[in-house]
Amino acid sequence: MTELPDSTERKMGLVIDLDTCVGCHACVISCKGWNTENYGAPLSDQNPYGGDPSGTFLNRVHSYEVQPEQGHAQLIHFPKSCLHCEDAPCVTVCPTGASYKRVEDGIVLVNEDHCIGCGLCAWSCPYGARELDLAEGVMKKCTLCVDRIYNENLPEVDRIPSCVRTCPAGARHFGDLGDPESDVSKLVAERGGMDLMPEMGTKPVNKYLPPRPKDQIEDQIDILAPLLAPVAEEPQGFMGWLDKALDKLPGGAN
Amino acid sequence: MHPAPSVIIFTTLSGLGFGLLFFLGLGQPAVTGSVAFVFYAIAFGLACGGLLASTFHLGHPERAWRAFTQWKTSWLSREGVCAVGALAVMGLYALGAIFMDSHWTLLGWIGAALSLATVFTTSMIYTQLKAIPRWNMELTPVMFLSFSLAGGALLAGAEAVAPWLLAIAGAVQLAYWAKGDKALVASGTNLGTATGLGDRGSVRAFEPPHTGSNYLLREFVHLVGRKHAQKLRMIAFVLGFALPLLLILTPVQGIVIKHVFAALAVLSHLAGVATSRWLFFAQAEHVVGLYYGKR
Ligand code: SF4
Numbered sequence A: 001m002t003e004l005p006d007s008t009e010r011k012m013g014l015v016i017d018l019d020t021c022v023g024c025h026a027c028v029i030s031c032k033g034w035n036t037e038n039y040g041a042p043l044s045d046q047n048p049y050g051g052d053p054s055g056t057f058l059n060r061v062h063s064y065e066v067q068p069e070q071g072h073a074q075l076i077h078f079p080k081s082c083l084h085c086e087d088a089p090c091v092t093v094c095p096t097g098a099s100y101k102r103v104e105d106g107i108v109l110v111n112e113d114h115c116i117g118c119g120l121c122a123w124s125c126p127y128g129a130r131e132l133d134l135a136e137g138v139m140k141k142c143t144l145c146v147d148r149i150y151n152e153n154l155p156e157v158d159r160i161p162s163c164v165r166t167c168p169a170g171a172r173h174f175g176d177l178g179d180p181e182s183d184v185s186k187l188v189a190e191r192g193g194m195d196l197m198p199e200m201g202t203k204p205v206n207k208y209l210p211p212r213p214k215d216q217i218e219d220q221i222d223i224l225a226p227l228l229a230p231v232a233e234e235p236q237g238f239m240g241w242l243d244k245a246l247d248k249l250p251g252g253a254n
Numbered sequence B: 001m002h003p004a005p006s007v008i009i010f011t012t013l014s015g016l017g018f019g020l021l022f023f024l025g026l027g028q029p030a031v032t033g034s035v036a037f038v039f040y041a042i043a044f045g046l047a048c049g050g051l052l053a054s055t056f057h058l059g060h061p062e063r064a065w066r067a068f069t070q071w072k073t074s075w076l077s078r079e080g081v082c083a084v085g086a087l088a089v090m091g092l093y094a095l096g097a098i099f100m101d102s103h104w105t106l107l108g109w110i111g112a113a114l115s116l117a118t119v120f121t122t123s124m125i126y127t128q129l130k131a132i133p134r135w136n137m138e139l140t141p142v143m144f145l146s147f148s149l150a151g152g153a154l155l156a157g158a159e160a161v162a163p164w165l166l167a168i169a170g171a172v173q174l175a176y177w178a179k180g181d182k183a184l185v186a187s188g189t190n191l192g193t194a195t196g197l198g199d200r201g202s203v204r205a206f207e208p209p210h211t212g213s214n215y216l217l218r219e220f221v222h223l224v225g226r227k228h229a230q231k232l233r234m235i236a237f238v239l240g241f242a243l244p245l246l247l248i249l250t251p252v253q254g255i256v257i258k259h260v261f262a263a264l265a266v267l268s269h270l271a272g273v274a275t276s277r278w279l280f281f282a283q284a285e286h287v288v289g290l291y292y293g294k295r
């Protein structure tokens, strides 16, 4: 049903730390690896070894440069997947009821047997979190690894989304953002977690932790520097003569 | 947005077809017999042809019947329901006009209302999308409705109202372009809000997530066609509204010339609206383009 639930029992989601993400794309690969052989249709590639490869991914990592008014530019790696929005436009626009938000945990899913592949849900998502699979003709999106997180056949340590399990930098956190006492909620409160495009009114569950301020480079960072200052600013003696002689040659001085 | 031919054909033809059905439902012209047959054949051909074209871009057209189920929330579903309702009611009304020489007025009115409702629901599919600021404007449904009414009046030969409706549609078109050009900026969405990093400095897309293309770029980021946008707007405006207006207002002698002029007006209008629809898609910026440093 494409009517959104008034509220969900839990709000499971991701917290992504833009301070620690190193942009390694390991989460992208592990996501594709897990999801291509589990929930729903595989994530197909088109022309993977040809001149113009492309394919379906549920998680992609952008990189941005932020130039403050003063000081150095900062490079920020930016993983992006479905934010499992509370007010998800992708659910209400769906004409078939294939797109839905679960009452028990707030996960937004696609029932691929009902999806007609009209693409309207992808049009409605401001974040580009949905991709139509060209081989299957159905809509694919992040499932929050719904087939891992409750899967009792997996060791407990693996019952988290594949990207979170994989991230070597510990930049991805998973938990219930509806419970103010959960680790993820505390992390968000402590670090000032933010919404993407809040003006779109989608109320994303996933939060992003902003990069911490960079260390400032002080005027004098090396206590040995004064001792290593150049002894003579202008070359003297033989070097001075050589410098002048070379300047006199055609094309010398500049 | 990628200007997919299937959607452009669909919205152009079905808009015109349902516009004609609206006038036929109101008994304008109050045709019967074989003349009625021709009118209804044209109207149904346009409306159904458009609807059929719209199923071409589906990944699973065989499941299209499911699209009628979610009318409570989905404008696309409502469009399907309204379209089938309009075609069914107007089909019955047409049978009366063609074979029984009778106009069931109430039925006609219901059919006319459903026909307009279909055009309105189509327009709302686009209007509801906040992620595409150029579509997310009150003027979008106004534009779809005014085009449909103008085209319908032209086809129905409603000489009294057609010039007015054409003039209104032309004015709405100009207003839509003027307002639409400012929509993305007015929406307040930019790479700063998209990444949440905007208050730290100016944000620049440094490296995309992938070297090749993907569904998102193919579907939502269409930069090529925008180059000639101004020229195409001129063409759309002249063909869609100015020329048809001229053609139907020019006083001519003889019924044949009159019909030739009317037919030319319809064809010109159709070409103009199709061009305008192409621009409607090609110029629409989806905010996801911002993540790629594009618009
Ligand atoms: S991020 Fe996009 S796909 Fe995911 S719930 Fe929000 S609107 Fe829907």
Ligand code: SF4
Binding pocket: A093, A094, A095, A096, A097, A098, A099, A110, A114, A115, A116, A117, A118, A119, A120, A121, A122, A138, A139
């Ligand atoms: S593509 Fe599938 S899930 Fe998306 S709106 Fe269409 S039918 Fe619903």
Ligand code: SF4
Binding pocket: A020, A021, A022, A023, A024, A025, A026, A027, A028, A061, A077, A079, A166, A167, A168, A169, A170, A171, A172
């Ligand atoms: S695996 Fe972790 S560090 Fe690597 S790109 Fe993904 S979130 Fe960033």
